Amino acid sequence: xxFAGSHLAEALLAQGGHRVLGVARRAVWPDACxxxxxxxxxxxxxxxxxxxxxxxxxxxxxxxIYHLAGYPHVGRSFHExxxxxQGNLTATRSLYEAVxxxxxxxxxxxxxxxxxxxxxxxxxxxxxxxxxENPYAASKAAADLMSYQYTRYPGLDxxxxxxxxxxxxRQTTQFAVSNFARQLAAIERGQQPPVLQTGNLQxxxxxxxxxxxxxxxxxxxxxxxxxxVYNVGSGQSYAMQTVLxxxxxxxxxxxxxxxxxxxxRAADAAEVRANADKLRRETGWKPRFSLDQSLIDILAYWRExx
Numbered sequence: 577x578x579f580a581g582s583h584l585a586e587a588l589l590a591q592g593g594h595r596v597l598g599v600a601r602r603a604v605w606p607d608a609c610x611x612x613x614x615x616x617x618x619x620x621x622x623x624x625x626x627x628x629x630x631x632x633x634x635x636x637x638x639x640x641i642y643h644l645a646g647y648p649h650v651g652r653s654f655h656e657x658x659x660x661x662q663g664n665l666t667a668t669r670s671l672y673e674a675v676x677x678x679x680x681x682x683x684x685x686x687x688x689x690x691x692x693x694x695x696x697x698x699x700x701x702x703x704x705x706x707x708x709e710n711p712y713a714a715s716k717a718a719a720d721l722m723s724y725q726y727t728r729y730p731g732l733d734x735x736x737x738x739x740x741x742x743x744x745x746r747q748t749t750q751f752a753v754s755n756f757a758r759q760l761a762a763i764e765r766g767q768q769p770p771v772l773q774t775g776n777l778q779x780x781x782x783x784x785x786x787x788x789x790x791x792x793x794x795x796x797x798x799x800x801x802x803x804x805v806y807n808v809g810s811g812q813s814y815a816m817q818t819v820l821x822x823x824x825x826x827x828x829x830x831x832x833x834x835x836x837x838x839x840x841r842a843a844d845a846a847e848v849r850a851n852a853d854k855l856r857r858e859t860g861w862k863p864r865f866s867l868d869q870s871l872i873d874i875l876a877y878w879r880e881x882x
Contacts, residue, residue, distance in 0.1 A: 579747045580687075581644045582609040584790040585616050591794070597636055599623070599645070608746045608881075623667035630674040640797055641684045643671060646716070649750060650691065653712035664715035665722065666808035672726045672734075683733045685797050688781070690809060690850055692717040698813070698847040702738070702805050702854055709845070720805070721863040727803040735800035737793060740809030740850040743870055744786035745877035753783065753874060754818050760827040761878035770829065777820060780813035780847040783866035795859040809850025810863050823871050 581598065589612075593596075598874045603618035619636075621628050625643055647653065647663030662853045668686065675682065693700045694707035706721075708714040721739045747754040753776065762768035776820060792808045824831060855861050 578606075578648070579698065579744070580742065580786055580790060581642075582612060582746060583744065583786045584642060584644065584793060585612055585789070587790050587794060589615055597638070597660060599629070599632060605624070620697075624662065624670050626670045626674050626677075630668060632676050632704045633674055633678040637680060638682050641671075641675075641682050642687075642797070643668065643684060644687045646687075646719075647712065647787065649711055650712045652750075653710050653715075656709040660711040660715045661718075665719045668719040668748075669722060672723075672732060675732060676730050683735070683797060683802075685793055685800070686720070686723040686734055686736045687793070688723075688738045688805070689713060689716040689737055690738050690848060691820050692720060692738060695845050697740075697845055698849045699811075699851050701851050702806075702807055724803060724805070731838040733802045735796050735802060736805035737796055737800075738805060739789050739792075740782040740784065740807070740848060742784050742786045742789045743874060745873050747786070747874070752816060753823070753871070754878070755820060756823050757871070757874045758878045758882070760823060760829060760831070760875065761882040763831060763843045764827060764879070765831050765880060765882050770831045772824075772831045773831050774816075774820065774833055775835065776807060777817040777833075777835070778815065779845065780815050780849070781818065781819075782809040782811065782813050782849045783867060783870070784808070784850075784863060785870040787806075788863040788865055791864070792855060792859070792861045794796070796855070796862050799859045801858070806858075807850045807852045808855060808861075809852050811850055811852055812848050812867075813849040814867060819867070819871070822868065823875060826871055826875055828869075 588596050598618045599621050603620040605613045619632050647660045653660040691713040692706045694709045706717045708717045723734050729735050743753045749755040759772050
């Protein structure tokens with residue numbers, strides 16, 4: 577249960593009528609999510625451990641499975657390719673095989689990634705060619721296609737989502753916007769010199785609030801068509817330079833922005849932007865959080881943490 581998973585759990589609990597359970601390698605909530613400990617039971621299990629996972633399925637008898645688990649690090653995947661393939665492809669196949677052996681008929685939402693489109697990710701539709709450019713995206717694309725195959729045989733009920741970049745409170749500093757906000761909060765408190773370290777600020781990214789992303793997941797669980805795939809994102813892209821300038825303005829501190837070599841990626845698409853027309857048309861989804869509101873909430877979160 578990580579960043580998006582904790583927000584999904586909150587949304588499901590707020591909706592009511594659900595018994596929410598989770599599976600994680602360690603059945604311990606991170607400090608930022610401890611408020612969920614008494615509301616969501618966690619089962620300790622690595623998804624690649626098929627027999628243990630099957631036993632959990634037989635015990636819990638889930639009606640719905642949100643499959644958000646996986647290897648999350650785009651940049652690090654160049655150096656950890658085996659971990660990316662294991663965490664995204666092997667773990668997903670292990671889950672589907674465990675469901676098949678159990679014999680239940682849960683509806684499953686598989687969370688893929690907008691990065692499967694590669695450089696073609698500016699306004700692409702679900703029918704566009706998959707051209708992943710890093711081990712993370714390639715392993716996600718493979719698991720995405722495999723998920724479709726499992727709807728054909730043995731006939732699992734799987735809907736696929738391809739979310740684009742999402743941001744929000746509790747995201748780790750391995751992601752740019754959260755990293756910027758944490759540094760600004762530390763500078764405000766005098767815990768860091770007024771120098772903000774960044775990577776490449778030229779790329780444009782479709783940044784959707786995680787709370788809007790999980791709302792889309794819940795709608796797809798209800799209304800998505802089995803075997804189909806849906807892009808999830810706002811459809812607007814922002815230069816990371818603009819995002820950083822907005823965060824600095826919200827903070828009100830004077831900082832020197834310094835690009836750092838170890839924060840640069842081996843490959844970086846110039847623009848990543850979702851075409852979520854299919855999602856909007858079939859579910860009525862639309863974002864509720866503006867970029868500025870997301871940035872305000874992220875900065876507030878890091879002010880509490882520093």
